[in-house]
Amino acid sequence: xxxxxxxxxxxxxxxxxxxxxxxxxxxxxxxxxxxxxxxxxxxxxxxxxxxxxxxxxxxxxxxxxxxxxxxxxxxxxxxxxxxxxxxxxxxxxxxxxxxxxxxxxxxxxxxxxxxxxxxxxxxxxxxxxxxxxxxxxxxxxxxxxxxxxxxxxxxxxxxxxxxxxxxxxxxxxxxxxxxxxxxxxxxxxxxxxxxxxxxxxxxxxxxxxxxxxx
Amino acid sequence: xxxxxxxxxxxxxxxxxxxxxxxxxxxxxxxxxxxxxxxxxxxxxxxxxxxxxxxxxxxxxxxxxxxxxxxxxxxxxxxxxxxxxxxxxxxxxxxxxxxxxxxxxxxxxxxxxxxxxxxxxxxxxxxxxxxxxxxxxxxxxxxxxxxxxxxxxxxxxxxxxxxxxxxxxxxxxxxxxxxxxxxxxxxxxxxxxxxxxxxxxxxxxxxxxxxxxx
Numbered sequence: 001x002x003x004x005x006x007x008x009x010x011x012x013x014x015x016x017x018x019x020x021x022x023x024x025x026x027x028x029x030x031x032x033x034x035x036x037x038x039x040x041x042x043x044x045x046x047x048x049x050x051x052x053x054x055x056x057x058x059x060x061x062x063x064x065x066x067x068x069x070x071x072x073x074x075x076x077x078x079x080x081x082x083x084x085x086x087x088x089x090x091x092x093x094x095x096x097x098x099x100x101x102x103x104x105x106x107x108x109x110x111x112x113x114x115x116x117x118x119x120x121x122x123x124x125x126x127x128x129x130x131x132x133x134x135x136x137x138x139x140x141x142x143x144x145x146x147x148x149x150x151x152x153x154x155x156x157x158x159x160x161x162x163x164x165x166x167x168x169x170x171x172x173x174x175x176x177x178x179x180x181x182x183x184x185x186x187x188x189x190x191x192x193x194x195x196x197x198x199x200x201x202x203x204x205x206x207x208x209x210x211x212x213x214x
Numbered sequence: 215x216x217x218x219x220x221x222x223x224x225x226x227x228x229x230x231x232x233x234x235x236x237x238x239x240x241x242x243x244x245x246x247x248x249x250x251x252x253x254x255x256x257x258x259x260x261x262x263x264x265x266x267x268x269x270x271x272x273x274x275x276x277x278x279x280x281x282x283x284x285x286x287x288x289x290x291x292x293x294x295x296x297x298x299x300x301x302x303x304x305x306x307x308x309x310x311x312x313x314x315x316x317x318x319x320x321x322x323x324x325x326x327x328x329x330x331x332x333x334x335x336x337x338x339x340x341x342x343x344x345x346x347x348x349x350x351x352x353x354x355x356x357x358x359x360x361x362x363x364x365x366x367x368x369x370x371x372x373x374x375x376x377x378x379x380x381x382x383x384x385x386x387x388x389x390x391x392x393x394x395x396x397x398x399x400x401x402x403x404x405x406x407x408x409x410x411x412x413x414x415x416x417x418x419x420x421x422x423x424x425x426x427x428x
Binding site: 037038065068087089117120121137141143146147148149150162164168170195196 | 219251252253277278279280282301303330331332333334335351353354355357358360361362363364376378379382384409410
């Protein structure tokens with residue numbers, strides 16, 4: 001019975017994800033579902049990225065609790081809606097469906113959906129996004145792609161973050177590239193540092209997003 | 215119906231957790247359920263801790279995939295069993311129940327259960343452990359206790375790890391202590407660095423474990 005209920009939940013989710021996808025496509029909005037561990041730097045990355053992107057961007061922030069991330073994104077100048085899952089381990093399509101009317105979709109090029117910090121569950125739920133991005137901090141170690149394959153397999157883009165910490169990690173950027181490519185040879189890989197004041201290396205990612213969106 | 219099924223799953227889990235607890239208590243084994251984000255340093259911490267502890271210790275390693283962590287623990291000299299959840303986001307009491315016969319419980323003082331790297335789901339499932347420990351890397355940022363309260367609330371011990379990275383984090387150890395204490399004033403807090411070759415600061419934790427166990 002447990003399996004049957006899980007199937008029903010996923011079928012209901014997929015139906016709403018399709019509705020979200022159609023609504024976003026109708027308005028020409030590309031949406032990116034950002035996955036990653038707690039503290040991989042998803043919000044910091046958006047803080048750095050938003051002012052640099054020549055694209056009208058909105059953000060949905062997903063967290064178990066608090067509106068901390070939405071406050072940071074608002075300060076970065078983008079329209080944002082915070083979703084609190086109240087303990088839930090992932091966003092689902094219904095949550096996104098409920099907050100989409102809060103955005104002026106006709107005026108947006110790009111909608112970032114920052115999922116709950118969790119390298120497992122969010123990958124199992126389609127939100128209606130165009131693509132999934134995984135943010136991985138080098139401080140998490142070299143073995144994460146192999147140990148969390150279901151998430152890395154679904155990523156169109158993997159962003160290696162906090163590369164200023166590489167000297168403390170005992171492996172090179174090339175090593176981590178190889179680990180990601182072993183699990184997902186198709187993923188576009190970018191490396192950057194989202195820490196304030198650091199050289200961020202975001203140019204390539206900004207160019208890639210601007211080239212592939214709109 | 216979804217809620218009802220969830221209740222049934224948790225009730226079945228609790229029954230097996232009770233059985234695990236009774237079996238461990240019968241043999242005088244203290245068990246610690248170690249929670250934390252992917253890459254918080256749970257396995258590295260065990261690698262450093264096991265050779266220093268004057269307690270007969272075994273380890274259960276939980277991961278979605280690979281036996282990487284069990285191989286590391288075996289190299290550190292402790293009896294270990296790897297559980298692969300095949301995509302599952304947490305360990306449950308049934309999984310522990312199935313592997314406990316693989317240990318010589320009569321000869322153990324302490325059983326570490328390293329859960330799947332996930333700061334959300336594992337906290338919801340009692341495994342029959344004596345207490346929960348949360349490992350938090352400073353590289354994850356200052357806001358994790360407030361953003362993942364359900365996990366931090368259940369911790370008897372919080373281990374702040376990777377303190378060698380503090381100079382790059384924009385906050386102090388005192389700041390992080392305060393954030394943890396705001397969510398869970400009862401938690402014992404230790405700070406250390408599990409990176410190989412670094413000054414680890416594990417003495418206090420070793421002393422505390424040896425004093426409270428046996």
